[in-house]
Amino acid sequence: MFHAKNGGKNRAEIFNSEIGTQSSAEMRRDILEAIETGGLFLEYQPKVCSRRQKATGVEALVRWNHPEYGRYMPDRWMPAISNSPIIVALGEWVIEQAMLDQKKLVDLGHGIFTSVNIGSRHFVAPEFVESVDRIRDKLGFAAERLEIEVTEDALFTSEDRASSTFKALHERGYRLSIDDFGKGYSNIARLARLPVDFIKIDRSIIVGAYEDERICAILKSIITMAKSLGAKTVAEGVETIEQVEFASKMGADCLQGYYYAKAMPVEALAEWLDTEANASVPPRLQSL
Ligand code: C2E
Ligand code: MG
Ligand code: MG
Ligand code: MG
Numbered sequence: 001m002f003h004a005k006n007g008g009k010n011r012a013e014i015f016n017s018e019i020g021t022q023s024s025a026e027m028r029r030d031i032l033e034a035i036e037t038g039g040l041f042l043e044y045q046p047k048v049c050s051r052r053q054k055a056t057g058v059e060a061l062v063r064w065n066h067p068e069y070g071r072y073m074p075d076r077w078m079p080a081i082s083n084s085p086i087i088v089a090l091g092e093w094v095i096e097q098a099m100l101d102q103k104k105l106v107d108l109g110h111g112i113f114t115s116v117n118i119g120s121r122h123f124v125a126p127e128f129v130e131s132v133d134r135i136r137d138k139l140g141f142a143a144e145r146l147e148i149e150v151t152e153d154a155l156f157t158s159e160d161r162a163s164s165t166f167k168a169l170h171e172r173g174y175r176l177s178i179d180d181f182g183k184g185y186s187n188i189a190r191l192a193r194l195p196v197d198f199i200k201i202d203r204s205i206i207v208g209a210y211e212d213e214r215i216c217a218i219l220k221s222i223i224t225m226a227k228s229l230g231a232k233t234v235a236e237g238v239e240t241i242e243q244v245e246f247a248s249k250m251g252a253d254c255l256q257g258y259y260y261a262k263a264m265p266v267e268a269l270a271e272w273l274d275t276e277a278n279a280s281v282p283p284r285l286q287s288l
């Protein structure tokens with residue numbers, strides 16, 4: 001079975017034994033090839049402002065267009081590369097592709113912000129900030145348009161490196177998010193020293209809080225803490241109107257989840273945003 005406590009390498013091997021005979025090394029080679037030959041693509045999931053019920057941003061989520069498995073989801077193969085240098089190649093590809101897609105959206109009249117997920121190992125690499133700047137200069141987008149999501153383990157892997165990276169990105173104007181907050185061993189003291197724009201509260205807390213008073217108390221304290229740090233909160237994985245109303249009532253600034261939309265290719269996203277822009281209520285709410 002798959003335990004979060006296992007290291008990346010171990011995890012990848014266990015995972016591979018579940019899906020077939022392919023070794024982690026073979027899988028890494030295939031992923032690298034996919035990155036280099038256009039075998040990956042991005043889908044985008046909207047984030048909605050809870051007060052205005054309008055999309056404020058989108059999150060880029062990678063998919064592998066796999067010759068055998070079709071639309072192959074990242075949870076199935078990310079463990080094989082999260083501890084290898086390929087995570088760097090992936091992250092750079094994702095940033096570039098996401099910013100190219102954002103240009104398309106801006107041309108279509110949607111000035112939306114885009115977030116990308118960056119693996120912890122990539123985030124703490126010494127050349128990370130420079131490589132983001134290089135892509136920005138090459139494509140000519142404003143730093144403010146790119147939001148970078150990292151999970152809390154980036155803060156643990158290499159504390160000094162992580163905090164200097166946070167500060168350097170913040171100074172340049174990139175937005176920063178802590179992803180899956182509350183899922184791991186949330187280190188609040190460490191978080192307090194970093195310039196974080198968004199705290200994305202893990203779906204397990206959002207769903208749990210709705211049903212359990214004790215988890216609800218934790219959710220309230222996360223939102224209070226975020227506010228006092230000057231960070232906005234995003235409730236991840238809202239699926240029902242009850243969860244939407246509950247998370248909004250608790251004070252979450254933004255909402256993201258299947259209730260509004262699943263991740264979709266950029267063309268479908270443009271249509272979704274068009275419909276949303278012309279509606280007095282969001283498309284998903286209309287159809288209820
Ligand atoms: P994440 O960044 O926390 O992304 C949220 C995941 O939850 C996405 O799964 C999304 O499709 C899913 N989700 C969104 N709303 C709901 C909902 O209402 N209910 C449920 N049950 N799930 C919901 P996905 O796309 O399979 O991605 C899984 C994880 O893979 C991501 O978690 C992220 O950690 C990682 N990932 C995805 N794209 C990238 C990438 O480009 N680079 C890196 N390094 N990691 C990525
Ligand atoms: Mg994310
Ligand atoms: Mg998350
Ligand atoms: Mg996640």
